[in-house]
Amino acid sequence: MARQQAADYEQKREIITKQAAxxxxxxxxxxxxxxxxxxxxxxxxxxxxxxxxxxEAILFxxxxxHIDLLTAIVDEVSTRNSPPDALFRELARELMQRYMGAASHxxxxxxxxxxxxxxxxxxIVRKQRKIIxxxxxxxxxxxxxxxxxxxxxxxxxxxxxxLNWTHTWFNPAxxxxxxxxxxxxxxxxxxxxxxx
Amino acid sequence: MARQQAADYEQKREIITKQAAxxxxxxxxxxxxxxxxxxxxxxxxxxxxxxxxxxEAILFxxxxxHIDLLTAIVDEVSTRNSPPDALFRELARELMQRYMGAASHxxxxxxxxxxxxxxxxxxIVRKQRKIIxxxxxxxxxxxxxxxxxxxxxxxxxxxxxxLNWTHTWFNPAxxxxxxxxxxxxxxxxxxxxxxx
DNA sequence: CCTACCGATCGGTAGG
DNA sequence: CCTACCGATCGGTAGG
Numbered sequence: 001m002a003r004q005q006a007a008d009y010e011q012k013r014e015i016i017t018k019q020a021a022x023x024x025x026x027x028x029x030x031x032x033x034x035x036x037x038x039x040x041x042x043x044x045x046x047x048x049x050x051x052x053x054x055x056e057a058i059l060f061x062x063x064x065x066h067i068d069l070l071t072a073i074v075d076e077v078s079t080r081n082s083p084p085d086a087l088f089r090e091l092a093r094e095l096m097q098r099y100m101g102a103a104s105h106x107x108x109x110x111x112x113x114x115x116x117x118x119x120x121x122x123x124i125v126r127k128q129r130k131i132i133x134x135x136x137x138x139x140x141x142x143x144x145x146x147x148x149x150x151x152x153x154x155x156x157x158x159x160x161x162x163l164n165w166t167h168t169w170f171n172p173a174x175x176x177x178x179x180x181x182x183x184x185x186x187x188x189x190x191x192x193x194x195x196x
Numbered sequence: 197m198a199r200q201q202a203a204d205y206e207q208k209r210e211i212i213t214k215q216a217a218x219x220x221x222x223x224x225x226x227x228x229x230x231x232x233x234x235x236x237x238x239x240x241x242x243x244x245x246x247x248x249x250x251x252e253a254i255l256f257x258x259x260x261x262h263i264d265l266l267t268a269i270v271d272e273v274s275t276r277n278s279p280p281d282a283l284f285r286e287l288a289r290e291l292m293q294r295y296m297g298a299a300s301h302x303x304x305x306x307x308x309x310x311x312x313x314x315x316x317x318x319x320i321v322r323k324q325r326k327i328i329x330x331x332x333x334x335x336x337x338x339x340x341x342x343x344x345x346x347x348x349x350x351x352x353x354x355x356x357x358x359l360n361w362t363h364t365w366f367n368p369a370x371x372x373x374x375x376x377x378x379x380x381x382x383x384x385x386x387x388x389x390x391x392x
Numbered sequence: 393c394c395t396a397c398c399g400a401t402c403g404g405t406a407g408g
Numbered sequence: 409c410c411t412a413c414c415g416a417t418c419g420g421t422a423g424g
Contacts, residue, residue, distance in 0.1 A: 030226035031311075034407060045408085047409055055407070111307065150371040157365045158358045158381060165357030175346040185354060188388045192380065195387075205396090230419060242421080243397060251419065 013051050013061075016041055021062045025104035029059055029115040059112060060120045066105035067127045069098055074134045084141035085190050091138065092186035095163060096178050100170075107167055132156055143193040151196055159189040209247050209257075212237055217258045221300035225255055225311040255308060256316045262301035263323045265294055270330045280337035281386050287334065288382035291359060292374050296366075303363055328352055339389040347392055355385040 019040040023032035034055055038045045052058045073094045077087060099106045113121055136156045140147060147155075162185040172178060215236040219228035230251055234241045248254045269290045273283060295302045309317055332352045336343060343351075358381040368374060 027310075028224055028226055030224055033405085035405090044410060046411090049408070050409075154372050154377065154380065157361070158377075158384070161358040161361030162354045163357070164361055165353070169353045176350050181350065181354075184350065184388065187391075188354070188384045191387060191391075192384045195383075229417080231417085240398060241419085242399085245420065246395090246397065249420095 009051070016048060016051055017058065017061050017065065020058045021066075021102075021104040021108055024059065024062060024112060025107040029055075029108075029112045056115065056117055056120070059108070059115055060124075062105055063109050063112070063116070063124050064120075066102055066109050067124055069102070070095065071127050071130055073098060074131050078134060084138050088135075088138040088142055088190060089183060089186040091135065092159075092163065092182040093179050096166070096182040099163065099166065100172060100178055103167060110164055110167075132160070135159065139189070139193060142190055143196070147193060147196050155189055155192060155196070159185060162188075205247075212244060212247055213254065213257050213261065216254045217262075217298075217300040217304055220255065220258060220308060221303040225251075225304075225308045252311065252313055252316070255304070255311055256320075258301055259305050259308070259312070259320050260316075262298055262305050263320055263327075265298070266291065267323050267326055269294060270327050274330060280334050284331075284334040284338055284386060285379060285382040287331065288355075288359065288378040289375050292362070292378040292381075295359065295362065296368060296374055299363060306360055306363075328356070331355065335385070335389060338386055339392070343389060343392050351385055351388060351392070355381060358384075 016037065020032070020037050023036050023040060026032070027036070034045050034048055037058070038048050041048070048058075052061070074091070077091050077094060080087060080090065082090065109124075113124060116124065136152050139152055139155055139159075163182075166181060170178075170181060212233065216228070216233050219232050219236060222228070223232070230241050230244055233254070234244050237244070244254075248257070270287070273287050273290060276283060276286065278286065305320075309320060312320065332348050335348055335351055335355075359378075362377060366374075366377060
């Protein structure tokens with residue numbers, strides 16, 4: 001039955017995407033081969049090419065699936081009824097939670113964008129910009145006095161620097177937990193706005 | 197004359213290292229080939245192997261030369277007679293200046309460590325740890341009250357997150373200059389210590 | 393007898 | 409879903 005096969009098809013694609021995400025994160029897009037991915041999936045290289053037309057197409061799926069989850073977080077948080085500073089702290093926690101829950105996807109999203117064809121790269125970049133724009137709007141609303149756009153951009157990027165760098169050092173089993181890190185990054189950003 | 201040739205030798209090695217840094221930063225270690233490096237130097241692949249025994253050896257030189265400049269900054273700043281909070285702000289400015297002045301080297305240092313053989317990787321990591329340890333010691337001295345080691349580590353890593361992420365977004369020709377970014381990263385870190 | 397350096401090619405492996 | 413392959417290019421080395 002066609003429907004049965006389609007369901008199986010999507011399931012197998014997801015296995016490939018997950019294994020590819022782990023390998024791209026561990027060895028880089030150039031360092032991880034299609035053969036590596038096939039081996040991780042206990043299958044052949046040709047089978048991979050049955051599900052994906054190219055190595056880049058796998059990379060796009062890894063990135064796009066992940067950033068869609070991040071934009072979904074933004075959309076959901078934006079519907080909540082809280083003051084902007086509380087929303088900003090909540091956004092930081094939600095993002096950190098998703099970063100940790102999909103560490104390989106997150107690392108690939110951060111570092112392998114250049115390996116994507118121009119049109120697909122633009123699609124990802126547009127979604128990234130949406131997340132940044134929402135972050136800036138929360139910061140603008142939370143600031144005690146109007147902040148100019150350039151200053152707002154810098155504050156937002158320093159905030160994302162704190163969050164995006166955590167994958168290099170943060171240990172979930174360590175003495176400071178995920179939410180505490182998110183709170184620290186969010187609160188220092190909010191406090192800084194008061195002195196701008 | 198042997199001395200004359202030795203001088204030329206070092207000069208040519210530096211050209212190779214610089215071109216390699218740019219290519220590794222632009223295409224990644226795996227994505228940039230020895231042939232690419234040779235072409236950028238207007239020479240042959242064999243010539244590259246006359247100066248370096250392997251691709252990894254070039255990578256090590258790129259990283260090691262750069263981190264030696266960073267540790268030199270730490271050593272120099274540590275001799276200055278200023279209160280710890282001022283020293284911390286000065287360190288942030290000096291590091292940002294060096295990041296911008298050697299952007300390719302800095303990017304390679306941040307992202308290509310895994311491509312180094314274990315012993316050479318450890319040598320770089322040891323120097324990184326020295327920079328982090330000095331940063332933490334300044335923060336500890338600048339804090340109004342004793343801060344526990346775990347909290348200090350998190351503050352230091354959030355600080356380096358802000359600094360290390362700048363290469364993805366900071367525009368030197370933009371409305372906010374390099375020193376201002378360094379000051380913002382340093383001051384928010386110092387202010388955060390007061391509320392810990 | 394050395395160094396500096398070339399054009400050509402090695403054995404293997406990449407994506408497809 | 410596999411084996412058998414391709415054009416090209418990889419990091420590295422040969423003779424001179």
